[in-house]
Amino acid sequence: MFYIHQTSCISPQHTFGDADINKLAEPAEKRLQAIEPSYDAIPPGVLRRMGKVVRMGVGAAMPLLQNHPKPDGIIIGTATGGKDDCVKFLNQIIEYDEGMLTPINFVQSTPNAVASQIGLLTKNHGYNVSHLHLGLAFEFAMTDADMMLNENPLNNYLLGAVDDICTHHYYFEDKTGWYKKEDVSNKTLYETNPAATGSPGSIAGEAAAMFWVNGMEAGAVAKLQAVDTLHQADESIVKEKLQDFIEKYLPAGEKIDLLLTGENGDNRLLKYYSSCESVIKEDVTIARFKHMCGEYPTATAMGLWLCCDILQHQHIPDHMIKNAVVKSRYKNILMYNNYKGVQHSFILVSGQ
Amino acid sequence: METTELKEQLKKQIIEFLNLQSVSPADIKDDEPLFGEGLGLDSIDSIELIVLLNRVYGIVIEDPKEGRRILVDINTMADYIEKHRTK
Secondary structure, eight states: OEEEEEEEEEOSSSOSSSOOTTSOOOOBTTEEOOOOOOOTTSOHHHHTTOOHHHHHHHHHHHHHHHHOOOOSEEEEEOSSOSHHHHHHHHHHHHHTTTOSOOHHHHHHHSTTHHHHHHHHHTTOOSEEEEEOOGGGHHHHHHHHHHHHHHHOTTOEEEEEEEEOOOHHHHHHHHHTTOBOSSOOOTTSTTSOSSTTTOOSOBOEEOEEEEEEEESOOTTOSEEEEEEEEEEOSOHHHHHHHHHHHHHHHSOTTOOOOEEEEOOOSOTTTHHHHHHHHTTSOTTSEEEEOHHHHOBOTTHHHHHHHHHHHHHHHOOOOGGGEEEOOOOSOOOEEEEEEEETTTEEEEEEEEOO | OOHHHHHHHHHHHHHHHTTOTTOOGGGSOTTSOSBSSTTOBOHHHHHHHHHHHHHHHOOOOOOHHHHHHHSSSHHHHHHHHHHHOOO
């Protein structure tokens, strides 16, 4: 477990700077694309070389690093990294017959480009690791931070995750049925259409979320109580895992106040979310967040950013609510997400 | 192609290859240094410019010392291109 002290997020919603999550920005061309800031903190000469995913990741990290310039480590989760630059570099190899190639696309295409660019810009020579476990990349980054802080509780880490919608990745995901064929608004993403059965796929999304974490309770926004993962297609086993997770990690005498899920409008995945909701008692608020950021592998980082925002402001926007229960205070938030029906994650976050 | 026209084309190509988003061709003076002061390019940009010369003008620069003489400013680049281009 560790404490989250500061957060930053660039997403398709108004989450950067003066955040306002009550407003809901809508998708364009079936994509929920990030509202990118002007990146004033990144030198222009460096910014011009950055691909979108690197730009978003570094851009989200900079506000935290301006306040805390010397982290003991930088730990980033990303499933795809700079895939657009990777494809450009591979195309150059073919186009120029393995001849003279430019270095920038190659440098930007490696998934560790985000963490390394943050390290270079801040002249940080500490621990610098990128986790690339698809839909669990951020969860493994969190686990890494947790293990590092168990050994060195006084250390500070920049922890985060970023993935973007790149042209080629979108094409492959679309062809393999992970995005909806029909035009859909994020305001109606969870409505079953056609009625009774729903439809497969979700909306493509992207975001970068960063967290300043350490082992010290004083001044923390939230406490990450636990994170666990599971590779499984059987929803009954997922349900058992969630029950065990709650039993093991929820502090004695306390209860879950909010279940935040990664439900994404894909009718093939609904059984997992319904199964997990059945574990929760009726007096628990249930909310969803994929209509805000779309579906992408490290969406739980945006989910964790929202958990911190909810705990800080004690407010959940109406557009997130699935099951409203009047609460005097939100303290314990359980987040459940699954990626493509096989990678499941369980995260427990508590307010102070 | 006239030298003036070549220089204008070269400026546009440099902006495109190096993704100089806030720079227009008019901002680049013919005798302004490309590296350090002036346009402020660096060693990674020099590799991009060598690739530009190869792909667009069919010029191969193998000796780094030769590259330093060519990539001084727009005038030196245009002069070298006029004399050695194969495309």
